Amino acid sequence: MQEDIRLSVFSEKKDKQLVYLPEKCIGCGTCVQACPKGNLAVGAVGVIARGLLDADFLEIKESEECIVCGICAKVCPTGALELRQEGKTLNDISYISKAMKPTSVNENCVHCGLCEDICPQGCIEVTREISKDGSLKLVGKTNIDTDCCVHCGWCAAVCPVNAISVEKPFAGRWTRGEDICQTCHTCVEVCPANALFNKKAKPGERVEKITHRPDACIYCGACAVSCPVNAIDVRKTAILPKVEKKGVLEKKLLEVPVPEALLRTCLETDEAACLGCGNCVIVCPVNALNSRELAAGYLNEMDEKTLLEVKNGRISVVDQDCCGADGACAMICPVNAIWLVKREVK
Template sequence: MQNEMRLSVFSEKKDRQLVYQPEKCIGCGTCVQACPKGTLSIGAVGAVARGLLDADFLEMAKSEDCLVCGICAKVCPTGALELRQEGKPLTDMSYISRAMRPTSVNESCVHCGLCEDICSQGCIEVTREISTDGKLKVIGKTHIDTECCVHCGWCAAVCPVNAISVEKPFEGRWSRDENVCQTCHTCIDVCPANAIFNKKAKSGERVEKITHRPDACIYCGACAVACPVDAIDVRKTAILPEMEKKGPLEKKLIEVPAPEDALRTQLETDDDACLGCGNCVIVCPVNAFDNRELAAGYLYDMDEKAILGVKNGKISVVNQERCGGDGTCALICPVDAIRLVKKEVE
């Protein structure tokens, strides 16, 4: 459950403020798609989601250019951005997060707890006890924290008595290039809706690298933003809630590709700790995409690597600028000899 939200004032013009609530943000970049001045920046979504980088998904790159128009807040599906005037929130039915019907549970609920178990964001709490009126039944309460709900629909899908109602923010289209995907699992780790997963293959069975659950997807685009090799494409095709001024917002979002990932990190290495094992070199998805033979074990037979290499028995950074900010290298390192650190966005 969400506690008191942390707030960051992104920009201010006269008596109007654009406020960011990082705990609500899912790293989807929808706001970046819609911003008319290009002042918002998103990147290193994979590293942040994996807990490898102490940073927020979103930051304001050029606050002086921000118009404080509120379009970013209007399209945000979770209400992570908020427009305020004289300190009071300006929210009406022209905001997607406000126009969406809150996820709700009706009196048919039997408090079985399946929704609590499956919720991708941990937004549901079920309390129950055996009835004391002599009947064989369970009494209790099912509470849905609508502040953290992302409207994925898992709870409604598993409810045995159809007691939960969910409205999604977007309709869309999801695709992935099987030949480009390096199965780094960054998309799985960042997806707020648990809509992407890795199938378990039986012996001798060939399965796709990454599988998509359309019914759970909210087409936010976080996976596409985070993919270090741009293997995923997510397009919004409609805003689903009935809301005011939907037309102009759809023009900003419909069929627009995911925003470009800003290089907000740089790689740091520790020569004293490094074992020279090369695990980070092999698992780096950009390295593997650049040369397929690398992941097949030809670590030392290649002179050139895209990002990481082993030189004189130690890890070396070949090209910082090509890093996808996913942190897969840091995840596999057994001695913490490589890490991602935050850098200022230019």
């Protein structure tokens, strides 16, 4: 880990600190599931992942309420939370991120570069050149940055010589409500493992809204946390690494639904800039869930909208608290007349 990595001290008690490393966080909310005080908040994962809001996925509600027990750090699959004592990070095998075997490459590697090309986190670097000993082969190095690896297994799956070993953090179950999903692609853009995508359909074939790649999924739950209409359910069914006192962590995580994403944003609008085109109203997944006709483009035939509507040719927010913080409205607006800002967590 680099020395200049950004961090936040969430809480301090005597000689212990709970430290948050935002660059390593994937917004999965696993720590929120495990916190015995319910003192951590995750939300706005979609709009943050899309670069539309400058904020962190995670924050602490009341630092004074935190008992610095470290359970959140123990269950974090990426090491984005650390428990430190007298300034030193505690990193024994009671922490999932430390108990997991690091993704590694052995001497069978031919440095073809497929793993580098496919890694969703960009944490593999391959250097290669043609051998100068007269043989027809590539020589070089394959380096894996284990600090940013999320253990998705893509690299091992594409390796033609089985030179890469990966251990996943969780086994689990992923389901999606076909009638609820609005194909807003928030989950696709949030997924740290590139485990979700839109399947291309052949002529006459029914198109799935979102398709799941089970072999790439790490069952972290970030997709479910970010879904603005709660169409996705992710359950962890096992902790895979040999973690010390695994039973305690399993009681906190297994078969538990992802935490409720707190509304950490507000919609703001510029009525003077608004063109009244209604694109934001139509694309909003919360609006679309309420009315299929609206999602199909029948903007002016619907009297009531759930979240956004156009009145007198200008955008209007109907119910701020219904927002799923996905940012689809801001992305489609041609004149930047609608955007999201951070608000304080209560």
